Amino acid sequence: MEHKFIPYQQKELTKEEQLTNSENFYQLLDKRRSIREFSNQSVDLKVIENLIKTASTAPSGAHKQPWTFCVISNPAIKKQIRIAAEKEEKENYDRRMSDSWKEDLEPFGTNWEKPFIEIAPYIIVVFKKAYDLVNGEKHNNYYVNESVGIATGMLIAAIHNAGLVTLTHTPSPMNFLAKILNRPENERAYLLLPVGYPKKGTEVPDIQRKKLTEVLDYYE
Numbered sequence: 001m002e003h004k005f006i007p008y009q010q011k012e013l014t015k016e017e018q019l020t021n022s023e024n025f026y027q028l029l030d031k032r033r034s035i036r037e038f039s040n041q042s043v044d045l046k047v048i049e050n051l052i053k054t055a056s057t058a059p060s061g062a063h064k065q066p067w068t069f070c071v072i073s074n075p076a077i078k079k080q081i082r083i084a085a086e087k088e089e090k091e092n093y094d095r096r097m098s099d100s101w102k103e104d105l106e107p108f109g110t111n112w113e114k115p116f117i118e119i120a121p122y123i124i125v126v127f128k129k130a131y132d133l134v135n136g137e138k139h140n141n142y143y144v145n146e147s148v149g150i151a152t153g154m155l156i157a158a159i160h161n162a163g164l165v166t167l168t169h170t171p172s173p174m175n176f177l178a179k180i181l182n183r184p185e186n187e188r189a190y191l192l193l194p195v196g197y198p199k200k201g202t203e204v205p206d207i208q209r210k211k212l213t214e215v216l217d218y219y220e
């Protein structure tokens, strides 16, 4: 079998452009914060589609692109998801999470209540495809968690770049999402992200990012 290759084209930047672009992109993403209180202000669906197109440019194992992004704006479905998520989260906070875990979460003021699921104009539920189903036949996917994690990271960056906010919400266990959204048997819920605008006057925890020296080791 012959495999076709085409020339790779990317504009080469000057050293100065490289420095300013990398600095500007860092400054942009450094402003991103996880937001837990949303406004119900609407967002153009075209923007959401652009965000998902961006996420779907992510590299993936053997280019299998093992993801589906479910975009939910239907109030009845959002309500169903909120009720199911809160049921699991109540159990987590009341019984399943260790004391040290809850202590670690204290600075963020989280609890089992997830009103943002109904308030935000869009909920994106990211599904990973454990395998592909082609005419009922199972086909392998590779490095599914890595691939979907990278795509989700790019989605989060794209959301911020569009002037919107999100939260990486991890209801657990989250098999209820595949049921409510009627997903095929090869898909597993990966992450839930409300997308929209922050509630006016919302506050974020006063926390710092690790310094470069704490996250970088040189080998020269």
Ligand code: IYR
Binding pocket: 089, 092, 105, 110, 111, 112, 169, 170, 171, 172
């Ligand atoms: N999934 C729960 C708990 C939670 C866990 C971590 I790790 C966080 O950084 C935040 C919350 C919830 O979403 O509330």
